[in-house]
Amino acid sequence: MTYTLSIVTGTGFQFQEMDMPLIRKWWCLLLMERFKIDGYGQRFAFWTDEARSLLQGTFQPIFRVPRKRAITEEIPAHMQAVFDRTAEEKRLVDFIVQSPGAEQHLVDVLNGKTSKWYPPKSFRQVPVYLDSEGQQDNLFVFLKSVIHKTPTKLSFTDEVQFICGVLFPEAIIYGLAGLQNLSLQDAEQAFLSGPHYHYSEVEEFNRKIDKQLRKEGRASSWSQ
Known part of the structure; x- marks a missing residue:
């Protein structure tokens, strides 16, 4: 559901596995609020004082949004x-x-x-x-x-x-x-x-060629 929400709103996938407990709470609260089952909240495992505060609007949920710099630094x-x-x-x-x-x-x-x-x-x-x-x-x-x-x-x-x-x-x-x-x-x-290529591109190209050659070498030995 969160993947779908991210796609239709165009916000990107700004969540990770560690965020899932909080996301599940959030979806649970939305469902309780949408279907007017506030009076039966005690039946839900996640019904807490924090949940009541969220529904009443006296407490704002905190979502962790990764910095763009951090994302850029992870790019090879x-x-x-x-x-x-x-x-x-x-x-x-x-x-x-x-x-x-x-x-x-x-x-x-x-x-x-x-x-x-x-x-x-x-x-x-x-x-x-x-x-x-x-x-x-x-x-x-x-x-x-x-x-x-x-x-x-x-x-x-x-x-x-x-x-x-x-x-x-x-x-x-x-x-x-x-x-x-x-x-x-x-x-x-x-x-x-011609355009200049970064040394890392050359290394990556050589790595892929080497991997392909070894793969073809193994395939050749198997066929023999």
Whole structure:
């Protein structure tokens, strides 16, 4: 019942196993109050002076709410690194989408401004840079809208390839330059280098690979 109440009120699960005795008391009191069985309270094991005070409104129950800091500190380092990078990627995409300068830069490229990324080459792999699929989608939708409302002198047959191979790097490089106060040349180098990963993420990745390899090794020995 408390899980359901937490969900419908949107408060989150702010209780633990040690809270259950108090929560059971609370639900018991609600039921007695709702069904007007105050006169038969002595039949309930939890009926006490404290319970009467709660029903009469002369005593306020005390609920322990964990601090957000404590919750954050419990998050593993590799997960916190992912959260931080996702937030940084959102900040980058929001800057590109909301900055008039970024859109004008893309319009200039579509109008024939020299770009090292045009024409897109099918064999050339362009760094994605963004790990978050949600942010990739947001940026793709924005770039597609820029194409559809801008007459262009550039020719291309595959719109998706053009967006991913030309406008994606142009937009991200411009965004990195604006957010990090870099020259376009330095921003391009940052783009090519890709996002930075926390050492804990590398350790977690290696741990999972090692675990998978050992699991496959055991499966192989069993099959033999």
